[in-house]
Amino acid sequence: MFYYLNGTVAEVQPNLAVIDCGGVGYACATTSNTLSALKKGERAKLYTYLHVAENAFGLFGFGTVSELNSFKMLIGVSGVGPKAALAILSVSTPETLAMSIITGDEKALTVAPGIGKKIAQRIILELKDKMAKESTAGGSLTIGGESAGKSIHFTSKAAEAAAALAVLGYSTAEVAAALKGVDAESLPLEEIIRACLKKMVRS
Numbered sequence: 001m002f003y004y005l006n007g008t009v010a011e012v013q014p015n016l017a018v019i020d021c022g023g024v025g026y027a028c029a030t031t032s033n034t035l036s037a038l039k040k041g042e043r044a045k046l047y048t049y050l051h052v053a054e055n056a057f058g059l060f061g062f063g064t065v066s067e068l069n070s071f072k073m074l075i076g077v078s079g080v081g082p083k084a085a086l087a088i089l090s091v092s093t094p095e096t097l098a099m100s101i102i103t104g105d106e107k108a109l110t111v112a113p114g115i116g117k118k119i120a121q122r123i124i125l126e127l128k129d130k131m132a133k134e135s136t137a138g139g140s141l142t143i144g145g146e147s148a149g150k151s152i153h154f155t156s157k158a159a160e161a162a163a164a165l166a167v168l169g170y171s172t173a174e175v176a177a178a179l180k181g182v183d184a185e186s187l188p189l190e191e192i193i194r195a196c197l198k199k200m201v202r203s
Helices: 065-075 082-091 094-103 106-110 117-134 156-167 172-179 189-202
Strands: 004-013 016-021 024-029 043-052 057-062 140-143 150-153
Touching: 004 024, 016 043, 024 057, 043 065, 057 065, 057 082, 065 082, 065 094, 065 117, 065 189, 082 094, 094 106, 094 117, 094 156, 094 189, 106 117, 156 172, 156 189, 172 189
Parallel strands: none
Antiparallel strands: 004 016, 004 043, 016 024, 043 057, 140 150
């Protein structure tokens, strides 16, 4: 229903931001990372997700598309609800979350309040499996635009980064374009993911 809200920050409370758009205040549940960038009285843009449950619905807002995509990815895991997803994204950025999944680092997930070992293992298991399906054979990805229909072969490290970014909701063409110009040979995996996310957020 709503893609984003662009207005004035009316209230900032723990895990909640109220955005005034044309005199209507929209209460968005959100993460600590997004809240840290908001200031009461200043303008802000939050990318939103409307969660509809049996007896209630809630509006969730995020400072970046990658954080929104991470939220949607997490609530797609069986047993992970919006509250748990917000808790994880309050202690992790999209790139550190992707790194935790790639490396199987369940301890990084259990830092979040209410996230135990079993649910952390389930998140890693289900999302790693999704990454494997998203990642194409041999690390080849098709680039859109002028190079449509052509494939480029990435190093194994770049292919891992591409798989992580695909899970965060980016298309194959977007990922391939973001990886162009990134030094995947010498940069650590987390830096590759971060560099790509920055490029895609700006686009």
